[in-house]
Amino acid sequence: MPADQDPKPAPSQHWDPARYQRNAGFVPVLGAPVLDLLAPQPGERILDLGCGDGVLTEKLVAAGASVVGVDASAEQIAAARARGLDARVMSGEALTFVGGFDAVFSNAALHWMKQADAVIDGVWRALEPGGRFVAEMGGGANVAAITGALVAALDRRGLDGAGAVPWFFPSVEDYRARLERRGFRVRTIGLIERPTPLPGAMAGWLETFAESFIRRLPEPDRAAYIAEVETALAPRLRNAQGQWHADYVRLRFAAEKL
Template identity: 50%
Template structure:
């Protein structure tokens, strides 16, 4: 789920272990996509291909697209067709009946560029089904990361893009889309492996500077009163933006 223009470099093994909840919680956007056998579908930000494979099982002709070579190698091991590239610079023209994206768009800061590329990639009447981090996503976690980074005199390197309904609708329509459905969905997400494992998997690039391990420990300690229950269970404060848009 990585794209150019972000500091995150993915550990494919760790992602498959500690990030397995990401595709596991992707059924809602798969339902929105409603793939049909014989359709051509682009999975934008396909990661290690777990959901790409589920789309392929419907009989659709699916291509996985991601910027991270390690994750794409895992997708290839599943027997999937993949292509490496920046989701902010798609070069397809009238090629797909649908574009699907789960938990990837927020890693591509230039959303207008993504929407323009997706619009070009779709055939007339094609659809774009997407779920990503939305406005307010992991707000407590991002605040703690920033506080710890600033305490150490370092750049928090927080360049992700979590759009509101209003902004996403405006930018999709500016690209030519008709937005059929769009909503923010709060989704408190249990972290079975804890906050430190989550930070090491999804934010290790933010702590690649000196003292990274100590900074992760400080961030975890800072978050415990808000996101850890008395039994020691962690829950991340996820908010997801989900939409379906059409190229008329």
């Protein structure tokens, strides 16, 4: 079933800015190429969609743009506001802006929004004619090994592992078609394989990003579940020196509102 027809509510995922900085500080750092693709200009009005704690939003401001950040997490927005940013709690699946933006930027957030067409619709409405939509998200086989291990370990417990997957990782063809259907001209779009070194053990990544799986289990059973998933992944994602990697594949694109 296409992601945006999924009738189930999004599984719960909670964003803790301190935990995010500790385990996922690489996310905004590795967002540099998509910032380059956006090439923000002084005076431009830019919406940062799924801005998180605002590390990249700050870079847009530093480029001289006038920036609004939105994110569904009140905790992340509080952290972004603490940086002095104009940041607002809003779902990317229900954007309320009508015009006013020269560009919409997004890093590592769109794959959390399963109603992809609603997101693209909201971005289209927020942009002025000719405005740019420039983003990077998980795509294709992003974190396929990690997802497989998380799902299998829930299935082994008699639970619906596939039903806990919170992400939408589209192919190039899928996302291009959605953008073009809504009236965007796609300037560039492609998948990038990017195995990503983690700052610590896989458990840190799982605790930060895989809560929708972990929360299917009662609290006392969670540590054993995480340990089991780590053990299953070690042969593929931990090297001889003990360094963990996540099997990231990114979808990066730049499109223009016709």
